[in-house]
Amino acid sequence: MIHESKLFELVQTHPSFSLTYVSKSGELIAVDECRCTSFHSSGKTMNILIAASGLVRKVNRKTVTAFNGKEVFL
Numbered sequence: 001m002i003h004e005s006k007l008f009e010l011v012q013t014h015p016s017f018s019l020t021y022v023s024k025s026g027e028l029i030a031v032d033e034c035r036c037t038s039f040h041s042s043g044k045t046m047n048i049l050i051a052a053s054g055l056v057r058k059v060n061r062k063t064v065t066a067f068n069g070k071e072v073f074l
Helices: 004-013
Strands: 016-023 028-039 045-050 055-062 065-066 070-073
Touching: 004 028, 004 065, 004 070, 016 070
Parallel strands: none
Antiparallel strands: 016 028, 016 065, 028 045, 045 055, 065 070
């Protein structure tokens, strides 16, 4: 298990990773391969580039439920 406060360190050390998070609508989104393009200064959100589609999404780190297959807790 990973504490959500460690996400900043993990995305910096992994050039590519998988991520599961909850969207604003409450849907669980699983991304097989992505990379972090920026971590906002307050540390609450990050932009991820999804490899399959090339789309960039803003993700609140409090909504991340899994990182590289490991559960993330608050």
